[in-house]
Amino acid sequence: MSRNVLHRYAERSACLQALADDLLVRIQATLAAQPRAALLLPGGSSPQALLPLLAARVEAQRIDLSPSDERWVPAQDAASNWQLLSQGLPQAHCLDPRQGQTREHAARAWGEQLRQWPPFSAVLLGMGEDGHIASLFPGMPGLAAALDPAAQPAALPAQAPQEPRERLSLNLAMLQRGQWLGLLAFGAHKRELIDAVLADEPGARDLPLYAWLQHSPLPVNIYWAP
DSSP: OOOOEEEEOSSHHHHHHHHHHHHHHHHHHHHHHSSOEEEEEOOSHHHHHHHHHHHTTSOGGGEEEEESEEESSOTTSTTOHHHHHHHHSTTSEEOOSOOSSSHHHHHHHHHHHHHHSOSBSEEEEOOOTTSOBTTBOTTOTTHHHHTOTTSOOOEEEEEOSSSSOEEEEEOHHHHTTBSSEEEEEESHHHHHHHHHHHTTOGGGTTSHHHHHHHSOSSOEEEEEEO
16 A cells, blocks of 8 residues: 555645646656656546646657547547547647557557556546546446456456446556556545545445555555645
């Protein structure tokens, strides 16, 4: 179990700015030592607000980027995480998870490509109101294997409880390949889930969030605001 760090802010804007500052420090340290930096970032409205704060200050042309998960929709669909990230950091090289005609083929090829990347400079995840991370949902078929930290880093087909149900997700072992690990969450209910996980409450142990925070090889930097 790692000693995670909970950063609390009164305003979401301040939370996003602090997160952007910390990510930039991490990215710049990587770029000072090697030609490129690799990132995994989530989709959704909260990370969307983060991207302009990064784009204004980072050498995006030296960034390799991929989403932590993806909806099985066309790349240009409004629900596509890849589209959100590629538009938010247009100068970065953003790897599309759709690497095959079926979810199974796409997941296999996506995972193989990411395993060729060096360890990610940073991995940032969001979370759902149900405690899911990436597209690893409570009760999902194959969840235990996907959350095994000793598994081979990989991507897999995933199933969401709501539309669009068909997803692609990285497994916990791939998400843990980061040299810096983070979580971004807003709202009172998500804070309750985070607190339950950090307190190791028995009722929280089946949540994918529990695996991210309690089975991490590094401390997870948690950024939260109401």
